[in-house]
Amino acid sequence: MGRAPVIAIIGSGTGGEPAILNARELGRLIAGNAWVLISGGRDSGVMKAANQGAKEAGNGITIGILPEQHSAVSPNVDVAIVTDTGQARNNIIVLSADVTIACGVDGAGTASEVSLAIKNGKHVILLGVNEEAKKFFATIGREKVLVAETPSEAIEIAKTLLPKR
């Protein structure tokens, strides 16, 4: 057997509902499948919620890719990867994931991650994303960008995109 599928959940560190609820449910579903969850690792917003969900639902591994040496780490992260590369760590998040799911694209950090995923030829699933973001990323990402309405739909789409390994 090979490595487990790896899903990145990205989204704002300062956002509110519904992104937070979606991230928590995605975390549950990912861990329930015994997949690996990758996130930005910080103890706030979508990152915190995703890791919390994962630890409620199973024993899938949770990895946090941190921007700075002294970033506060989500308590539900199993392994903290300390990049000390600031926002350049966003590229490492999307490169390390088989599929990236964005819980909203409400801030510039998340927008950079969606863009970097597309640029690197990776698939991105947009969940709960506003119309401006949907239109923009459909234009630049075409078939690499998919849209989901619910966490479970996002996971179903992700399943179709996973590589054989």
Next chain:
Amino acid sequence: MGRAPVIAIIGSGTGGEPAILNARELGRLIAGNAWVLISGGRDSGVMKAANQGAKEAGNGITIGILPEQHSAVSPNVDVAIVTDTGQARNNIIVLSADVTIACGVDGAGTASEVSLAIKNGKHVILLGVNEEAKKFFATIGREKVLVAETPSEAIEIAKTLLPKR
């Protein structure tokens, strides 16, 4: 006296007019002011045109921030900075510039640069950008994002944003 102002010109490596013409004219104006031009450094598209313009118009320094060790370098780049960090070099481009000017946002690489500039608190001027991109970046970037219709207008806006050094 201190360091000269530094302007980054970003845009697609595969684009056509008007982005190419705008980039070349911006390069001329930047070098004419004896400012430093930073770009992604490769020998194609907006990067190539911007450096070409700069060397037609003055002796401002041109710096290329390259993604890979073996990237082909624009012949009008004075100094090639070899990052070997792939698309993460986009963060270095915008962090090193006082102001970033996007000649179109037609690809995911440029979208990541605009996003990273905003995330790092930097100003971005959008020149010749489509409506989807304008709306999206206005939403996530607010006062950090400005719009210009011509290269000379972009330079006039840039002048108002330069730090005292």
Next chain:
Amino acid sequence: MGRAPVIAIIGSGTGGEPAILNARELGRLIAGNAWVLISGGRDSGVMKAANQGAKEAGNGITIGILPEQHSAVSPNVDVAIVTDTGQARNNIIVLSADVTIACGVDGAGTASEVSLAIKNGKHVILLGVNEEAKKFFATIGREKVLVAETPSEAIEIAKTLLPKR
């Protein structure tokens, strides 16, 4: 409870015995303690042996921090972090570990990792290292550099250096 201790094993991708045997035994001991093993992740030399040892001995998590998008991954790596930062990924390896253990310092890549660990204020344990390397790193690393004669001694030293978390 918090995150498990994280130990990085570093060493040549092309080395022979005793480095390979030491790395495999270290992998066994780390996984036997249910610690996390971090390595450069490639499918050769010390990296391969360390991950192999870990999977023989327990279910500790193994993380590989890869330099390139298309690096061949050790089959015993649970999660591959794709940095696409070339040798700059060496800084991420040592920053992410509580303690780094070098199985020989026979190549320039390993020497850079030991140096970066010291520069970042981290402890390094040298195991099976030649006299030139021992003298050099004692000079520049002082109390941050410790020397072990066997894998089990290295692990005993590592235990005294682990942070409370």
Next chain:
Amino acid sequence: MGRAPVIAIIGSGTGGEPAILNARELGRLIAGNAWVLISGGRDSGVMKAANQGAKEAGNGITIGILPEQHSAVSPNVDVAIVTDTGQARNNIIVLSADVTIACGVDGAGTASEVSLAIKNGKHVILLGVNEEAKKFFATIGREKVLVAETPSEAIEIAKTLLPKR
């Protein structure tokens, strides 16, 4: 004509003589040849002295490759490249230079730079380096590592190593 040769001067940010005097003289010689000087860019130690020397002697371009967004920049740096990658910026310094000259290897940061240069297949000239460092780097770097006794000898060696461009 192509790009000018690029020489990196590396060394401690906290060192004393003779490293400081050597760095200043190297800076003079590099600028006198109208070559580009690359350094770590900070306003201290070898970095500061090298840039100061360059501006005393000519109009060669000086580039500083900074680790952090808020690093204090040497006043004699023409262009500051802000990497925000911490010590990983050391890899960018050596990759961007045709030849690297170390003014002493007294600290772990410089040791990492020499190691990364060798690992990337680049030449390093050691100037005023202690015996432990000379022996160690001769072992791991072989023909990539050369030794000079004076700044002018270092520059003569560098001339023999410059690529045709």
